[in-house]
Amino acid sequence: xxxxxxxxxxxxxxxxxxxxxxxxxxxxxxxxxxxxxxxxxxxxxxxxxxxxxxxxxxxxxxxxxxxxxxxxxxxxxxxxxxxxxxxxxxxxxxxxxxxxxxxxxxxxxxxxxxxxxxxxxxxxxxxxxxx
Numbered sequence: 001x002x003x004x005x006x007x008x009x010x011x012x013x014x015x016x017x018x019x020x021x022x023x024x025x026x027x028x029x030x031x032x033x034x035x036x037x038x039x040x041x042x043x044x045x046x047x048x049x050x051x052x053x054x055x056x057x058x059x060x061x062x063x064x065x066x067x068x069x070x071x072x073x074x075x076x077x078x079x080x081x082x083x084x085x086x087x088x089x090x091x092x093x094x095x096x097x098x099x100x101x102x103x104x105x106x107x108x109x110x111x112x113x114x115x116x117x118x119x120x121x122x123x124x125x126x127x128x129x130x131x
Contacts, residue, residue, distance in 0.1 A: 066085070
């Protein structure tokens, strides 16, 4: 059977869908922030540098969702899509994340920011090697 809604019911449904979506985003943000705080505190207790935590534990945790998704895709016989996602996901994250951060910095910066030649080539080489 097909469920039919009147226009008034549809408007009410869209409102509750929007509220549910925002609520889910807020819960994910809250849980992720608490998880990062706990891992940072654990690193402080064990005396592990934050840079090491960021490059290992937090990065691995960020990749678990990609791992499960790509493994599921490969198991379903969509190996090319899984392989494309292995490269496309991190590339998108780097380009969008770095681009958004630089855009926000360029808009809100009150003083000039200069990069030396080594910094530009080093950062570019690091991004390319990650992908």
